[in-house]
Amino acid sequence: MFDLKKNIKAETVDKAIKHLAENPDAKLIAGGTDVLIKLRQGKSEYCELVDIHDIDELKFIRIDDDKSIVIGSGMVFSKIIESDIIKKHIPMLCEAAESLGGPQVRNMATIGGNICNGVTSADSASSLFTLNAILILKGEDGTREIPISDFYLGPGRVDLKKCEVLTAFKITHDNYQGYFGHYYKYAMRDAMDIATIGCAVCLKTKNGILKDYRIAYGVAGPVPMRCRETEKTVINKKVSKDLLDEIAKTVEKDVNPRTSWRASREFRINIIKELSKRATKKALKRAGEKF
Amino acid sequence: MTSHGFREITFSINGKEKKLHIDVRKSLLEVLREQLGLTSVKQGCAVGECGACSVLVDDVLIDSCIFLAVWAHGKKVRTVEGEAKNRKLSKVQQAYVDEGAVQCGFCTPGFIMATTSFVEKHKGEKKTREEIRKDHAGNLCRCTGYQNILKAVEKCINSDLVK
Numbered sequence: 001m002f003d004l005k006k007n008i009k010a011e012t013v014d015k016a017i018k019h020l021a022e023n024p025d026a027k028l029i030a031g032g033t034d035v036l037i038k039l040r041q042g043k044s045e046y047c048e049l050v051d052i053h054d055i056d057e058l059k060f061i062r063i064d065d066d067k068s069i070v071i072g073s074g075m076v077f078s079k080i081i082e083s084d085i086i087k088k089h090i091p092m093l094c095e096a097a098e099s100l101g102g103p104q105v106r107n108m109a110t111i112g113g114n115i116c117n118g119v120t121s122a123d124s125a126s127s128l129f130t131l132n133a134i135l136i137l138k139g140e141d142g143t144r145e146i147p148i149s150d151f152y153l154g155p156g157r158v159d160l161k162k163c164e165v166l167t168a169f170k171i172t173h174d175n176y177q178g179y180f181g182h183y184y185k186y187a188m189r190d191a192m193d194i195a196t197i198g199c200a201v202c203l204k205t206k207n208g209i210l211k212d213y214r215i216a217y218g219v220a221g222p223v224p225m226r227c228r229e230t231e232k233t234v235i236n237k238k239v240s241k242d243l244l245d246e247i248a249k250t251v252e253k254d255v256n257p258r259t260s261w262r263a264s265r266e267f268r269i270n271i272i273k274e275l276s277k278r279a280t281k282k283a284l285k286r287a288g289e290k291f
Numbered sequence: 292m293t294s295h296g297f298r299e300i301t302f303s304i305n306g307k308e309k310k311l312h313i314d315v316r317k318s319l320l321e322v323l324r325e326q327l328g329l330t331s332v333k334q335g336c337a338v339g340e341c342g343a344c345s346v347l348v349d350d351v352l353i354d355s356c357i358f359l360a361v362w363a364h365g366k367k368v369r370t371v372e373g374e375a376k377n378r379k380l381s382k383v384q385q386a387y388v389d390e391g392a393v394q395c396g397f398c399t400p401g402f403i404m405a406t407t408s409f410v411e412k413h414k415g416e417k418k419t420r421e422e423i424r425k426d427h428a429g430n431l432c433r434c435t436g437y438q439n440i441l442k443a444v445e446k447c448i449n450s451d452l453v454k
């Protein structure tokens with residue numbers, strides 16, 4: 001039994017916002033794969049819940065008229081993997097989704113919950129960072145949009161205002177069209193394990209030149225992060241083996257991993273450097289570059 | 292709508308419609324075992340790691356230990372108890388028996404439901420061992436060493452291909 005004081009079912013997003021306003025201590029529950037674990041561990045901060053598990057308006061993937069891809073926050077990872085839109089336009093997000101948990105967890109865990117828990121190891125986060133994903137949030141005063149890079153405030157802390165619900169992620173056309181990406185997860189086990197390091201690369205090339213380059217990590221710092229210095233250094237350079245080495249060298253200056261029981265800082269840095277090469281190489285291959 | 296205490300839910304369990312008053316704090320695992328006596332559903336870890344509590348909800352494989360029972364309202368729930376029809380084991384169950392994929396049996400109901408979901412989802416497709424492993428990664432077995440379980444799953448898939 002879960003130690004719940006309240007469990008209020010919301011039929012719509014607007015009702016969820018209303019319930020949150022009326023119950024200031026209540027938290028949202030979507031797939032519950034984080035919240036219910038915390039309740040099992042006896043954490044009382046989740047003892048009042050507003051339940052958005054069954055809200056259909058949060059479960060969709062569509063392409064808008066302006067060609068933006070919009071993913072409802074209530075989409076579970078197995079549905080993201082199966083989505084023709086995602087498979088065709090942002091396959092790296094399928095890779096991220098496939099790397100998360102096991103089948104049962106992927107059938108329950110939502111992409112909204114993965115980002116709102118504020119955890120640095122969230123497998124979908126680094127890919128969404130490289131896609132410049134925009135979060136659509138709805139609250140008492142209406143809707144606002146914010147880039148994912150501004151959403152993370154610190155470990156476990158995100159910029160969710162009082163009574164706000166994350167409704168969707170938007171990836172605009174200019175952020176996926178012509179881009180090729182890859183997500184590489186390094187963990188102690190091949191399945192059912194939290195990333196030791198997760199690395200996402202998304203890039204665009206023209207005539208053998210790196211026209212745009214984005215690299216993001218999970219677990220390389222307190223929150224998921226882009227490596228802006230590295231990106232600046234390598235954009236407009238010629239694709240080559242040396243460039244891969246340069247990326248691996250520069251990326252070390254961008255990151256700040258810590259030692260935990262899973263892995264030491266030194267080990268993580270070693271993995272960070274190697275994954276930068278592997279993920280970039282794979283993305284370049286997808287872009288049709290030979291070197 | 293009550294926010295706490297008890298709530299009435301209706302759902303289909305192994306093909307039968309049921310109406311239950313349930314404590315909103317309970318997991319689906321607890322309701323299945325305690326209120327319906329469906330003790331094939333096992334609690335191993337209670338935190339989504341071992342898959343011993345796996346059941347199908349609207350034919351989707353989930354861990355019932357981290358699934359609120361109230362979420363089953365209006366849905367179709369399947370456990371191992373409902374898989375044998377007319378005193379005949381399901382194809383998946385029979386394959387586990389034939390391949391000796393069962394030792395202590397604690398993980399078996401969860402594995403059967405995982406394989407059932409896998410076989411139904413990939414009907415008529417050829418699957419590699421790697422794909423079978425990946426789709427059973429949410430289930431742990433402390434006894435068999437997995438080899439015979441893999442063989443059982445392969446047998447189900449192959450018999451589908453022959454038909």
Ligand SMILES: Cc1cc2nc3c(=O)[nH]c(=O)nc-3n(C[C@H](O)[C@H](O)[C@H](O)COP(=O)(O)OP(=O)(O)OC[C@H]3O[C@@H](n4cnc5c(N)ncnc54)[C@H](O)[C@@H]3O)c2cc1C
Pocket residue numbers: 027028029030031032033034035036037073074099100101102105108109110111112113114115116117121122123124160164165166167192193194195338339340
């Ligand atoms: C066995 C197991 C293995 C796992 N493996 C992985 C893994 O490999 N990689 C990984 O990244 N994660 C993993 N997880 C963690 C978890 O499954 C994911 O983080 C998942 O995406 C969380 O989504 P959820 O819908 O279950 O979230 P919930 O538990 O419902 O919610 C998580 C948090 O987000 C908030 N929230 C949820 N939806 C919204 C919304 N729409 N608006 C605002 N706030 C919201 C909740 O209030 C809560 O704080 C694992 C979990 C388990 C149990």
Ligand code: FES
Pocket residue numbers: 333334335336337338339340341342343344345354355356357
């Ligand atoms: S008891 Fe549910 S996954 Fe272990």
Ligand code: FES
Pocket residue numbers: 392393394395396397398399431432433434435
């Ligand atoms: S047969 Fe004993 S745990 Fe699998």
